[in-house]
Amino acid sequence: QVPRAPSQPLAGSESRRFTNKHSKKALKASLTLGILLGMFFVAWLPFFVTNVTQAVCGCVPAGFFDVLTWLGYCNSTMNPIIYPLFMRDFKRAMGKFLPCCRRSGEPRPSAISLSMRNSNSRPCAATSLKNVL
Numbered sequence: 001q002v003p004r005a006p007s008q009p010l011a012g013s014e015s016r017r018f019t020n021k022h023s024k025k026a027l028k029a030s031l032t033l034g035i036l037l038g039m040f041f042v043a044w045l046p047f048f049v050t051n052v053t054q055a056v057c058g059c060v061p062a063g064f065f066d067v068l069t070w071l072g073y074c075n076s077t078m079n080p081i082i083y084p085l086f087m088r089d090f091k092r093a094m095g096k097f098l099p100c101c102r103r104s105g106e107p108r109p110s111a112i113s114l115s116m117r118n119s120n121s122r123p124c125a126a127t128s129l130k131n132v133l
Contacts, residue, residue, distance in 0.1 A: 032086040039082070043075030 047068040054060040084091040 028086070032082075035086065036079070036082060039075055039078060044072045047072050 050060050050065060050068050054065065084094060
């Protein structure tokens with residue numbers, strides 16, 4: 001084993017602030033995940049239990065099965081509402097693309113700029129869009 005060089009400890013208030021900031025983020029992330037998973041189980045668990053019951057005994061009315069299916073679909077509809085409510089980064093990202101959420105004067109990103117940003121590369125002369133067109 002190689003001994004490590006002692007690192008400088010953070011000041012008392014700085015250390016507490018750092019720990020407090022990260023614990024708040026972790027708590028918020030846990031809360032968001034708990035809400036999303038809780039809603040998923042509440043919406044889809046009855047459907048899956050009924051589906052297994054239908055396979056075993058065939059005693060589930062078709063109308064009830066349809067209601068449970070639509071309950072699951074409603075959960076999928078709620079996800080785009082839940083994510084922006086609890087996740088600031090998701091809200092910012094969606095604000096860039098949805099015209100209703102964009103601030104006035106803020107330009108809409110083009111597909112080319114998004115592609116270049118996501119690829120982590122700069123346009124080169126050989127593959128430039130101007131050269132292709």
